[in-house]
Amino acid sequence: MEIAVQGTLDELGTPLDQVTFVVFDLETTGGSPAEHAITEIGAVKVRGGEVLGEFATLVDPGGPIPPFISVLTGITDSMVMAAPRIDSVLPAFLEFITGATLVAHNSPFDTGFIKAACAALGYPAPANPVVDTADLARRMLTRDEVPNCKLGTLARFFRAATEPCHRALADARATTDVLHALLERAGSLGVHTLEELRSFVRTPTPEQQRKRHLADSVPSAPGVYVFEDRRGEALYVGKSGNLRTRVRSYFTAGETRSRIREMIGIAERVRTIVCATGLEAEVRELRLIGAAKPRYNRRSRFPEKVVWLKLTDEPFPRLSIVRELRADDAAYLGPFGSSRAAEDARTALHEAVPLRQCTERLSATRLRSACALAEIGRCGAPCEGRESQADYALHVESARRAMEHDAAMVFTAVEARMERLSVEQRYEEAASERDRLAAYVRTAARMQRLRGLTRIPHLVAAAPAFDGGWELHVIRYGRLAAAGVMPRGAHPTPYVEALVATAETVAPGPGPTPAASAEETECILRWLESPGIRLVQIEGGWSMPTHGAARLKARIDRAYEPLARRSQREGRPLR
Structure with a gap:
């Protein structure tokens, strides 16, 4: 005999129309909570589609605002001169968000600054539930609908009443409109409670669950993997030190990128190419992407x-x-x-x-x-x-x-x-x-x-492998010509000679990158600069200009650092 048990309200969850959301946004002097400060806080409190209140204030960061940030946000030193410091603003903000679910676009950035401010001033970090509209958008929207999940793109797509403009309250209002539009979509997908909403982005899609078998025959070795459709066309190319682990991750809840989930729905097989070393895998990935131009890869598709x-x-x-x-x-x-x-x-x-x-x-x-x-x-x-x-x-x-x-x-x-x-x-x-x-x-x-590397006709280098052996690479004019592994305790001479004898013959062409793409040569340079590398053979010299541009690049990068971090937060490229 079965006994029916009525569920509790806790088991049913909190209906979304009864949840109080505080949608907030910060403007800061840079991208690192440890090094930079908040300059503005904007927040909108809503429940059931109704605005209950707003919170907005400039914040004196306690130091000058970098000129690049002022250009981006419009917030200048003179504007924050009379503004309260964060020690006065934070208690009021924490009171405003009491009992609410926090919402932000790319929430780790904003919550990171709030947590850092709380730690610096001796307040406990907010324990409020957090919803990230960027994560929800990646889960619900396809690439056919939006090219990316930036706040500005979503605001235009959903016809938000407020256009985001890098000011905290305006961006919070725009995020509020995006949230409401996403909640409408969530309802059509069977998501009706806060608990369901928060777990929604952590659940594999039906397509991901159905396609898990594609990873069954993938080997546990370094190499390149290629997702292909039913016609054998390459959809996506990637690399990994462990092919099986990486490919299996595409069929879990950890894969939230909308374009990749879309790709998985089309894929019918995964082809793998086992490589001798991680560097060979990285180079083969670049060459395959450049040759096949898979539509779901975003970088390296058009080296020409x-x-x-x-x-x-x-x-x-x-x-x-x-x-x-x-x-x-x-x-x-x-x-x-x-x-x-x-x-x-x-x-x-x-x-x-x-x-x-x-x-x-x-x-x-x-x-x-x-x-x-x-x-x-x-x-x-x-x-x-x-x-x-x-x-x-x-x-x-x-x-x-x-x-x-x-x-x-x-x-x-x-x-x-x-x-x-x-x-x-x-x-x-x-x-x-x-x-x-x-x-x-x-x-x-x-x-x-x-050019320091592409001028060298022939170079053999070795790096210690995890098992005590050595990874060997032959590099000619900046191009990877051969890769191999020497086992632990073996004499190097026959292995090096065999690898050199079977290496690709490379005829250099014109220009600073005569034999490979710039990206391939940069991959090789990163490997050569890693700890433990040994130069086994080299023809010619390896040098850089004494008064070259590298010494000035550091000054340029420091000037751009605040903008770069802000751009990373918003998911948009910095030119």
């Missing part, structure tokens, strides 16, 4: 689309943006991910070197009228014969040196212009100059680092 800045090989050279590297006497700077980045770097170089900016091919006998740049002293007007080929060659040599060896001249010239614009309070123009300088310095530093 990079562009270069070329100092042309002609009587009066100029800086030209090109896609093809040629075996000529031209100097190249790159690769750049976009023409815009290349144009920024070109503008930075033109600030320091008075090269001509016209596009016509000139010679000592083929002249034309000068443009306005000559009248303002930005060009020596070789087009009119005012500057001889020998005099112009001095500018060309300066440009070549700035591209390949010494970035100081360009850095100094652009920095001086930024200071002049800042003194004149033309901050947006100064920020544009900063971006141009960053495009130049970062690319020059990257290229000079790559």
Whole structure:
């Protein structure tokens, strides 16, 4: 005889229309709670679709706000000068959220700052339940509906009444509208209580559960895996030190990326390529992505689309943006991910070197009228014969040196212009100059680092393996030519000789990356710089320019650090 037992209210859960949500957003001086401070708090309290109250205040961070953050948020030092400090604001905010479920977009960022403030001031960290609208959106929306789950994208998709603008209350209001739209969708999926909502993102989808068998035959070894559809077309390519563990993770609740869950619904098989080492797996992954261009991979799909800045090989050279590297006497700077980045770097170089900016091919006998740049002293007007080929060659040599060896001249010239614009309070123009300088310095530093390796015809290096043996790699002109493993206690000579004898023959092409993509060479460089690496054989020398751009890149990166962390929080790229 079965006895019916009536469930308690706790077992039924809290209906969503009875839950009090506090949707909040913070503005800060940077991305690290340990190093940066809150500058603004905005929050909206809602229940059953009705706004119960709002909380908004600027916060004095106790120090200057970085200029880049002021440009992003519009919050300046003068605005927070009279604002309360966090020790006055935090108690009021904690009282405002009492008994509520917290909601934020990419919640770890915002809750991390609140927890850090509580710890610094001696308050217990809030124990409120937390709902992340970014996680909910990844679970509920497909890539056909939205290209990404940024707050601005979701606000436009759901036609939110408030447009997010990097101000705390406005962003909290926009997040509130996004939350309500997501809750409507959740209801159609059978999610009606707070408990169901919080567990919703942790539950594998039916497709994930149904496709778990695809991982059954995957080996526990390092290598590359390829998800394929029924026609054998590559959908997604990845790598792992343990293929079986990694592939199985795609069929668990830990995989919340909407595009990957969508991919799993299409996939019919998983093909694996076992590799001798982790570096071989990383390189093979890059090559497969570049060749197959799987539609669910976001990076490395189009290595052929990079562009270069070329100092042309002609009587009066100029800086030209090109896609093809040629075996000529031209100097190249790159690769750049976009023409815009290349144009920024070109503008930075033109600030320091008075090269001509016209596009016509000139010679000592083929002249034309000068443009306005000559009248303002930005060009020596070789087009009119005012500057001889020998005099112009001095500018060309300066440009070549700035591209390949010494970035100081360009850095100094652009920095001086930024200071002049800042003194004149033309901050947006100064920020544009900063971006141009960053495009130049970062690319020059990257290229000079790559060329240090791509000039070496042959290199053999070894790294200690976990089992006491050694991983061996043959690298030629920056390309991985062979990979193998030497067992523990074995004599190295026969293993190295066998690997070298069977390695790929590499014929170098033109330019700074003559035999492989820049990404492949960077993978190899990271491995070579890891602890324990031994150089076994090397032809030629391995060096970097003494006055290269790497020494200036650190200054650029420090200036961009606050913006980079903010961008990471919001899931948007920083140019």
